[in-house]
Structures are given as C-alpha cells and as structure tokens.
Amino acid sequence: xxxxxxxxxxxxxxxxxxEKFEKKENEKKKKLNKSAKSRSMHEKDTAAEANAFxxxxxxxxxxxxxxxxxxxxxxxxxxxxxxCGFDSVEEYLSATPAKIMERFELLSEDGSPYPLSxxxxxxxxxxxxxxxxxxxxxxxxxxxxxxxxxxxxxxxHGPDGEVLYALNVFHDITKEKRQERLSNFINKAxxxxxxxxxxxxxxxxxxDLVVPDIADWCGVTLMRDDGTLDPVSVVHFDPAKVRxxxxxxxxxxxxxxSSPSTFRIIETGKAELYKTITNEMLEAGSQGDPQRLKVxxxxxxxxxxxxxxxxxxKTYGVLSFVSAESKRxxxxxxxxxxEDLGRRIGIAIANAHLYQEARDALDEQxxxxxxxxxxxxxxxxxxxxxxxxAYTCDAEGRIxxxxxxxEAVWGRAPKLNxxxxxxxxxxxxxxxxxxxxxxxxxxxAKALETGHSYWGKETVLERxxxxxxxxxxxxxPIHESGRIVGxxxxxxxxxxxxxxxxxxxxxxxxxxxxxxxxLTAVRWALDALQSERAGALTEFQRExxxxxxxxxxxxxxxxxxxxxxxxIEADDLELEIADVHIxxxxxxxxxxxxxxxxxxxQSVSFECSxxxxxxxxxxxxxxxxxxLVSNAVKYTPKNGRIRISARREGNHFWLxxxxxxxxxxxxxxxxxxxxxxxxxNVVLKEKEGTGLGLYLVKLLMDLLKGDISFxxxxxxxxxxxxxxxxxAA
Amino acid sequence: MNRIILAExxxxxxxxxxxxxxxxxxxxxxxxxxxxxxxLIDKEKPDILLLDLLMPKVDGFGVLxxxxxxxxxxxxxxxxxxxxxxxxxxxxxxxxxxxxIKSELELEELAKSxxxxxxxxxxxxx
Numbered sequence: 001x002x003x004x005x006x007x008x009x010x011x012x013x014x015x016x017x018x019e020k021f022e023k024k025e026n027e028k029k030k031k032l033n034k035s036a037k038s039r040s041m042h043e044k045d046t047a048a049e050a051n052a053f054x055x056x057x058x059x060x061x062x063x064x065x066x067x068x069x070x071x072x073x074x075x076x077x078x079x080x081x082x083x084c085g086f087d088s089v090e091e092y093l094s095a096t097p098a099k100i101m102e103r104f105e106l107l108s109e110d111g112s113p114y115p116l117s118x119x120x121x122x123x124x125x126x127x128x129x130x131x132x133x134x135x136x137x138x139x140x141x142x143x144x145x146x147x148x149x150x151x152x153x154x155x156x157h158g159p160d161g162e163v164l165y166a167l168n169v170f171h172d173i174t175k176e177k178r179q180e181r182l183s184n185f186i187n188k189a190x191x192x193x194x195x196x197x198x199x200x201x202x203x204x205x206x207x208d209l210v211v212p213d214i215a216d217w218c219g220v221t222l223m224r225d226d227g228t229l230d231p232v233s234v235v236h237f238d239p240a241k242v243r244x245x246x247x248x249x250x251x252x253x254x255x256x257x258s259s260p261s262t263f264r265i266i267e268t269g270k271a272e273l274y275k276t277i278t279n280e281m282l283e284a285g286s287q288g289d290p291q292r293l294k295v296x297x298x299x300x301x302x303x304x305x306x307x308x309x310x311x312x313x314k315t316y317g318v319l320s321f322v323s324a325e326s327k328r329x330x331x332x333x334x335x336x337x338x339e340d341l342g343r344r345i346g347i348a349i350a351n352a353h354l355y356q357e358a359r360d361a362l363d364e365q366x367x368x369x370x371x372x373x374x375x376x377x378x379x380x381x382x383x384x385x386x387x388x389x390a391y392t393c394d395a396e397g398r399i400x401x402x403x404x405x406x407e408a409v410w411g412r413a414p415k416l417n418x419x420x421x422x423x424x425x426x427x428x429x430x431x432x433x434x435x436x437x438x439x440x441x442x443x444x445a446k447a448l449e450t451g452h453s454y455w456g457k458e459t460v461l462e463r464x465x466x467x468x469x470x471x472x473x474x475x476x477p478i479h480e481s482g483r484i485v486g487x488x489x490x491x492x493x494x495x496x497x498x499x500x501x502x503x504x505x506x507x508x509x510x511x512x513x514x515x516x517x518x519l520t521a522v523r524w525a526l527d528a529l530q531s532e533r534a535g536a537l538t539e540f541q542r543e544x545x546x547x548x549x550x551x552x553x554x555x556x557x558x559x560x561x562x563x564x565x566x567x568i569e570a571d572d573l574e575l576e577i578a579d580v581h582i583x584x585x586x587x588x589x590x591x592x593x594x595x596x597x598x599x600x601x602q603s604v605s606f607e608c609s610x611x612x613x614x615x616x617x618x619x620x621x622x623x624x625x626x627x628l629v630s631n632a633v634k635y636t637p638k639n640g641r642i643r644i645s646a647r648r649e650g651n652h653f654w655l656x657x658x659x660x661x662x663x664x665x666x667x668x669x670x671x672x673x674x675x676x677x678x679x680x681n682v683v684l685k686e687k688e689g690t691g692l693g694l695y696l697v698k699l700l701m702d703l704l705k706g707d708i709s710f711x712x713x714x715x716x717x718x719x720x721x722x723x724x725x726x727x728a729a
Numbered sequence: 730m731n732r733i734i735l736a737e738x739x740x741x742x743x744x745x746x747x748x749x750x751x752x753x754x755x756x757x758x759x760x761x762x763x764x765x766x767x768x769l770i771d772k773e774k775p776d777i778l779l780l781d782l783l784m785p786k787v788d789g790f791g792v793l794x795x796x797x798x799x800x801x802x803x804x805x806x807x808x809x810x811x812x813x814x815x816x817x818x819x820x821x822x823x824x825x826x827x828x829x830i831k832s833e834l835e836l837e838e839l840a841k842s843x844x845x846x847x848x849x850x851x852x853x854x855x
Contacts, residue, residue: 513783516810516832521741524836528745531837533752556832 014057021053064149064170067156070125072097074165083147083170085140107137109148114138120153124166127155135173139326146328148177175333182337185214186344193344199352200232206345207235214334215321217301219245220309220345221254222317223266229254232317248295258287261306266315271307271342273335300324305335307342311350319345388492389471392478395485397422397439397448409471409493411463423448424489430460432470447475447487458494469495504570512563519559523552554690561692564623568699575617575703582612582646582653589626589644597633597642604633607645614653614726620700621724627693628657628720635718636661653724660717669712673698681714731755731847734775736766736792737808738784742831746779749836755843763787767795774803777846779839782809793823804846808834 064080066073073093081092085103092100106114114137116122120130133150140147149170156165192205203220210218219234231254234245256263261272274281282301286293303323309316319342323330330338380401383390389406393399398417402425407413414425423444429437439445443454455474462468473491477484526549528534530542537545567573586606597604625644632642636659643658664672664679671677676691701708704724712718733755737743747757758775760766764786770778778796782789789807796805807815807828815828826846829839 513810517739517742520810520831520834521739521745523832524742524745524749527836528749533749560832 018057063172064168066121066168066170067165068121068125068168069165080170083149083172103141105139105141107139107146109135109137111137120151121166121168124153124155125163127163133171137177141327147172147174149173178333181213182333185209186337186340189341189344193348197352197355199349202348202352203345204233204235206341207233210321210341211235212237212326214337215328215330216324216326217245217320217322219320219322220317221259221262221320222309222349223315229259229262230317252292258285262318265306265308265318269308269310269315271305271335271339273330273332274304275329275331277301277304302327303329305330305338307335307338309342309346309349311343311346314346314350316346316349386490388490390488390490391425392488393423393444393448393486395448395483397445399425400486406491409461409469409491411465411467424461426461427464428462430462430468432458432460434460443473443475444487444489447477448484451477451479451484453477459491469493470498471495501570501572504566505572508563508566508570508572512559515559516556519552519556523549523556526552558690558692561690561696565692565696565699568696568703573620573703576619577615577617579613579615580618580621582614583608583610585618585622585625586644586646589622589629592626593629593633596630600633600636600638600640602633602636602638602640602642604629604642605644607643608647612646612648612653614648614724616653616704616724616726620704624697624700624704624722625655625657627697628655628722631693632657632659632661632718632720635659651725653726655722655724656719658717658719663714663716663718664710664712665714669710672710673708732773732776733757733779733843734760734766734769734777735779736760736763736784736789737779737781738762739781742781742808745836746839749840750843753840753844755847763789763792766792770796770801771799774801776803776850777843778803778805780805780807782807782815793825797823804850806842 059077061077062079064083065075065077066080067075073095076089076092078089081087081089084092084100086092086095101116106116106119108114118134119136120134123130130153133152135148135150137146137148149172152169152171154167155163156167158164188209189206192209193202195205196202203222207218207220217234217236220232222230222232224230231246231249234242234249236242236245252258254262264270265272279297282296283293286296301322301324304321306318306320309319319338321330321334321338383401383403386403386405389403389409391399391402391406394417396419398419399414399421400416402410402414402416406425410425410427412425412427414421423439423442429439429442431437437459443457443459446452447454453474453476455476457473457475459471459473460468461471470493471491472494473489475487475489477487479485526545529537529545530549564573586608590604590606593604629642629644632644636642641660644656645658646653646655648654662679662681665681668677668679672679673694675695677694678691698708701722701724706722706724708720708722710718710720731754733750735743735746735750735757737746737759738761743759743761747759750757758769760769761784763784766778766780766784767787769775770792780789780792784792787795789809793805802824805823805825807820807825808831809815809828810831815825819825820828827842829842
C-alpha cells in the first residue's frame with residue numbers, strides 16, 4: 001500500500017477516495033472475520049480489487065512511480081515506463097535493471113557521469129536513510145533526448161522492519177531545467193554580447209558558448225554588402241572538425257544554389273527548424289556530388305535549426321545550430337530560444353556597426369579637427385615667421401591677427417576685434433602720390449567688399465611718431481562656403497627700395513647731366529673749330545678736329561644708350577601710347593641718318609604706305625628703328641644698299657631693315673642681343689660701334705611686347721625683322 | 730629783334746653758345762642762375778629766352794613759373810641735358826616752343842631756330 005504520506009504529498013486530491021476505500025476495506029474485514037474460506041476468497045478478491053484500484057489511481061498520477069525490490073521492479077506506472085522509453089508497463093517490468101540502464105546515460109547536472117550507486121533507490125534498498133530528493137539528468141541513448149528528474153525514495157519495511165522495497169517517485173523537471181539552462185545561457189550570452197563592440201568577437205564568443213551545451217555545431221554566416229555570404233564562424237568541440245569545416249567551406253563556398261535556406265532566412269527573416277535531417281536534405285545540400293554527400297553523411301547530422309540575426313528591420317546573417325554526436329533533437333522550445341539569441345546577436349551586430357560608424361565619424365572629425373588645428377597652427381607659425389608684415393581681418397574689417405613684423409612696421413599694436421581700428425593697424429594711410437586714404441577706402445576694405453585680391457599696391461603708412469614707410473601690399477580675401485569671411489594682407493616695407501630706386505634715378509639723371517654737359521661743350525667747341533669760326537685750320541688740324549668730333553659723338557651716343565638702358569633696367573621708362581604715323585617717323589630717321597649714308601654713298605630706300613598708323617610709343621619705336629638703320633648703315637660698306645620697309649598685316653606691324661653688308665657670322669648669332677657684343681668680322685672694319693645698340697633694341701622690344709628676329713649671312717647681308725602688335729592706348 | 734637772354738650755369742656751354750649766336754648776329758645777355766635770369770627778365774624782357782633747366786638758386790621750372798605768373802610773353806626755348814625729357818604738356822603749360830637736348834644739339838641748328846623765330850617776330854612787328 002502506498003504510504004498515505006506520499007499520496008498526501010503528491011496527489012492530495014486522491015486522499016478522500018483512498019480513505020474511503022480504506023474504510024470500506026476495514027468494514028469488509030470485520031464482516032468476513034468468521035469464515036476462513038470466505039476470508040481467503042475475500043482476501044483474494046480484495047487484493048485483485050485493490051491492485052486494480054491502485055493501478056487506476058497511480059496510473060493517473062503524472063509522475064513516474066516505481067516500486068523495486070533488490071531483485072527488480074515490482075511495480076511501475078505508465079508514466080515511469082514512458083520516461084524510461086518503454087511502450088508499456090509490462091515491457092518495462094519484464095526488463096532487467098541492467099537492460100533498463102543500458103538505455104540511458106545518467107549524468108549529473110553539469111553533464112558529468114552520475115554513479116548508479118548514488119541513486120536514492122539503491123541507497124534506500126541498502127538501508128540508508130535518504131531524506132533529501134536527488135536531481136538526476138539522463139539522456140535517452142536512442143533519441144538523444146535529455147531529461148531531468150527529481151527522485152524521492154522511501155523505504156517499504158517488512159514486518160520485522162527490514163527494507164523490502166524502495167518506493168520511488170520521479171518528478172520530471174525537464175521543462176523547468178531546460179528553461180533554467182536556456183535562461184542561464186541567455187544571461188551568459190548577454191554578458192558576452194555586451195563585452196565587445198567588435199561583431200566578429202561577439203559572434204565567436206557566443207558560438208563558443210553554444211557548443212556543446214545547446215548544439216554540437218554552431219555556425220554564423222553574415223551577408224556582405226555585395227550579397228555574398230561570409231562564413232564568420234564555425235564551432236565544434238573537436239578542433240579537427242572545425243578545421244575540416246573551414247576547409248569544406250573554402251572548397252564549396254555557400255551559394256544560392258548550395259545554401260538556399262541561408263538566403264531564404266536572410267531574405268524572409270524567418271527561422272527554420274529541421275527536427276530530423278533526412279537523407280533527401282543531405283542530397284540536396286550536396287548538389288548531386290556523391291563525394292560531397294558522403295562527407296556530409298559522415299558528420300552524422302540529425303537535427304538542425306537556423307535563425308536570422310536581425311535588428312531594427314535588417315537581417316545581418318544566419319545563426320545555425322546542428323545536432324550530430326549528441327543526437328539531440330531540436331524542438332519548438334529550442335527554436336524559440338534560438339530566435340531570441342538570434343535577435344540579441346543581431347542587436348549586438350547593429351550596435352557594433354553603429355559604434356564603428358560613430359567611431360569612424362569621430363575619428364574623421366578628430367582627424368579633421370586635428371588637421372584643422374595643425375593647419376591653423378602651421379598657418380600661424382608661417383605668419384609669425386614671415387619676414388614681412390601680415391595681418392588678417394574678419395568680414396567687417398576688424399583686425400583678428402597681426403604678426404610681430406606688422407607691429408614693427410606700424411609702430412603700434414592695434415586693438416584686435418575693434419571696429420574703430422578697421423582694415424589697417426597703421427596710424428594713417430596715404431596713397432603713393434601722398435593723398436590721405438580713409439580706412440573705408442583702403443585696399444583691404446575694397447578686398448572685403450568685392451572679394452577680389454589686390455596685389456602689389458603701393459601705400460604709404462604713417463606711424464604715430466609721424467615717420468612714414470612705403471609698403472607694397474598683397475591682399476587676398478578668404479572665402480568660406482561662398483561668402484567672404486575675412487582677408488589677409490601681406491605687406492612689404494619697400495621704403496629702402498624706393499629710396500634706392502629714387503637714388504638710382506637721381507644718379508642716372510645726374511650722371512646724364514654731368515656727363516653730357518662737358519661733352520656738349522667739347523662738341524660745340526669742335527664744331528666751332530671745324531666751321532673755322534675760331535680761325536682757319538691747317539689740313540692736319542682739320543683732320544685732328546674731325547677725329548676729335550667723331551670721338552665725342554661716339555661718346556655722346558654711348559652715354560645716351562647707356563643711360564637709356566639704365567632707365568629701362570630701373571623700370572623708369574613709362575610708355576606713352578599714341579597713334580604713330582609710321583611714314584612720318586621713318587622720314588625723320590631718313591633726315592637724321594642722311595649725312596651718314598651720303599658719306600658712305602649708300603643707297604637707302606624707305607617703303608611705307610602713307611596711311612600706316614599704329615598705336616604705340618613713338619619715342620621707343622623711333623629709337624628701335626634708328627638703331628637698326630644706324631647699324632645697317634654702319635655695317636654696310638661703301639656703295640652698299642639698305643632697304644627699310646614697314647607694313648601692317650592684320651593686327652601686327654612689321655618693320656624690316658635689310659642690308660647687303662658684312663653680315664653676322666653664324667657662330668655669333670646667339671650673342672648679338674647681349675651687352676657690348678660686336679661681331680668679330682666688323683670690329684676691325686668699324687670702330688664706331690658701342691656693342692649696346694642691339695641690346696637696347698631688345699630691351700625696348702620687350703617693353704613694347706614685340707618680337708625681333710633676323711637672318712644673316714657673312715658677306716651677304718642682314719635683315720632685321722621687328723613685329724609689334726598694336727597696343728591699345 | 731635779336732636780344733637773347735641765355736640762362737646757363739655751365740661756363741663752357743655758355744661761352745660756346747654765346748660765341749656762336751653772337752657770330753650769327755644776336756645780342757646775348759648771360760644769366761648764371763635762375764635768380765639772375767629772373768632779375769634780367771624783369772628788368773628788360775628779351776626777344777628770345779634760352780633757358781637751361783638745371784641751374785642753381787632757381788631752376789628752369791622756377792623761372793618758367795615766374796614768367797607765367799608775370800604773364801610775360803616772349804619765345805622760350807629750353808636747354809636740357811636731363812635724362813628725363815619734358816613732356817609736351819609741360820611745354821604747353823609754360824608756353825615753351827621747344828626743348829633742345831644739348832648733347833644732341835648742333836649750334837648751327839640752334840642758330841637756325843633763333844633766326845627763324847627772330848624772322849617771324851620781325852614780320853609780326855612789321
């Protein structure tokens with residue numbers, strides 16, 4: 001009989017029925033006490049009835065109940081038979097303990113083997129007092145299913161107190177245990193998921209957790225941006241199998257054809273459960289390759305599930321679980337857990353991406369800020385180190401920065417960011433002509449207004465002590481996003497330079513005057529002598545005077561040429577552009593040179609149409625033409641021929657001076673425009689040349705922005721060709 | 730119509746110039762500097778003034794300004810050896826007929842110009 005206490009604990013609802021039955025039996029006993037035969041028969045009936053009643057009651061208990069003696073099972077309910085994998089109680093009761101134990105692997109909670117001797121029923125049968133229930137984990141070898149049970153065992157004593165039976169109640173806590181294990185896993189997984197912001201590390205660590213507690217294989221595949229699959233991780237407790245899996249994946253990369261389920265899960269976001277992996281599934285996965293099929297089959301996969309890794313509406317990849325060696329079969333509970341894990345991993349991946357994006361943006365911002373800071377620093381350093389003054393203004397003209405050199409030039413330190421000191425730090429500003437310039441009319445103000453640069457502007461700056469310096473300013477506005485945000489002015493103190501230029505100019509003027517004046521006196525004296533106003537001369541005297549006059553003329557010409565060259569080189573010659581009547585100009589040259597070519601009996605022709613007029617600098621053009629004609633006359637022997645022609649072709653003016661004189665040796669062609677050059681073939685023939693004429697012509701051509709070229713052959717003659725583009729007046 | 734005031738500070742040039750012009754029949758009065766030239770002009774206006782630009786005390790421009798301020802009208806020729814020439818506008822402003830560059834000037838050319846102006850003036854008076 002079942003101890004009432006056990007029944008009260010396990011099925012208290014049956015207690016009233018049992019008590020009623022017990023009462024009824026006691027009454028029957030009393031009535032049947034007198035007849036032994038009747039008693040025996042009654043006892044048999046009672047036993048049979050009691051057994052049936054017992055079976056009914058015990059059978060309805062949803063817990064495993066077995067009663068065992070030292071030789072084996074004597075009673076079991078259906079639940080117990082089912083828990084042990086038997087189809088019926090009879091089959092269960094007829095099996096030997098050894099046969100029964102063959103069906104299971106007994107494990108402790110942590111999965112280590114559980115010693116049979118520790119089972120409470122064995123301990124009770126051994127006479128041990130077992131008061132505490134024992135939790136046992138066992139795996140059905142046939143199906144791989146795992147169960148947890150709490151086992152209580154109570155002794156059933158015989159009349160002499162000996163333990164005859166052990167009454168065992170198995171309370172199945174598999175569901176609770178699985179829930180607990182899954183919860184624990186989720187907690188561990190959560191810790192892992194939040195331990196890193198590198199999604200690959202997260203995935204690897206979580207996969208390591210899954211194996212072997214949840215599955216025998218765990219794999220994660222992510223979808224790349226180009227739509228291909230990236231097998232991020234594969235985990236198995238056997239490293240050799242992991243290596244094999246990696247090689248397999250490299251040999252047979254996952255494609256839409258070979259892994260349709262992976263693509264389907266990513267595209268639909270729906271998990272898939274394969275409670276049992278069939279051979280058809282394996283054949284489909286091998287894509288008709290028998291060798292590949294053989295390899296897959298050897299893995300012994302029996303159950304699988306695959307879940308999407310999703311977060312915020314996006315599926316990043318697939319998390320797969322495969323059962324093989326453990327033979328465990330995944331069910332809906334497992335799938336639900338796996339989906340939850342998939343979502344958590346998806347969120348972790350999304351967070352990792354967000355983190356990376358934020359980090360990249362921060363890095364870029366930091367890099368940009370650092371680059372900006374560096375750039376600003378370098379800019380400041382550059383301005384500080386410049387040997388010239390530099391300052392910056394904002395869009396309103398307030399001075400925002402000035403370097404030490406600017407302060408030195410100004411003779412003061414202006415207030416920064418102050419509207420009363422706009423546009424310039426100087427005390428006062430003047431134009432190069434000396435007129436006072438209001439700050440609002442300064443070049444800096446213009447640059448901020450127009451957005452244009454103003455370079456090379458000469459300005460006179462007055463210091464507080466009244467001294468002035470001449471500066472050359474170079475102002476550039478600063479634009480940002482299409483608007484003017486400020487400007488920078490780099491200005492150079494050219495006071496000394498100006499003084500030097502002025503001194504040079506004064507020197508040239510003075511030199512011109514001081515050299516030319518006595519020469520003029522010499523020439524006039526020689527003229528007077530030659531004209532015999534001072535008295536008649538002897539032939540010899542006449543020759544001497546003539547020679548002296550020639551030398552003095554030569555000296556005059558040389559001085560005039562040198563002074564003009566000095567002026568050009570000192571940038572002291574300003575163009576005066578006006579319409580020049582070429583025929584008239586050539587006429588003047590003809591008149592001036594006539595004595596020379598008459599003396600040499602040369603024939604000189606001038607060809608130019610009367611209406612040829614070009615805008616240019618008359619004096620300079622005349623100087624050029626005079627030099628060329630003079631050279632032609634000088635370097636053409638007696639009775640020679642010189643032709644001067646001028647014409648217009650489109651926008652160009654051409655002047656040609658052609659002679660049939662000595663020519664220029666070919667090896668000296670490249671030097672004829674250099675200073676003091678005289679060709680070797682004429683030096684002995686003509687002593688009058690200065691060697692400066694063509695150098696001056698070249699300088700003057702550069703001023704007019706024209707071009708000069710020549711063709712020459714020794715003993716045949718030379719033609720100089722001048723081309724000038726009309727210059728606008 | 731042949732009185733010339735020659736304002737020229739260089740003694741050699743002055744001597745040469747005067748000699749040639751007197752040979753040509755002109756009466757030449759010399760001024761060694763601008764101040765002397767102004768004094769002579771104020772005392773007796775010449776028929777022709779030959780004026781050097783670079784002179785001590787008062788330069789040629791100073792003399793021209795004095796003439797302009799006084800409103801004198803007589804032919805004026807400038808003599809210069811400066812590397813910078815006088816602009817046509819300046820010639821017009823002071824009523825200068827021509828500026829001779831001494832280093833390029835033949836005395837005969839100078840005499841020719843004097844004769845031409847003297848002849849024109851004589852005709853005008855007549």
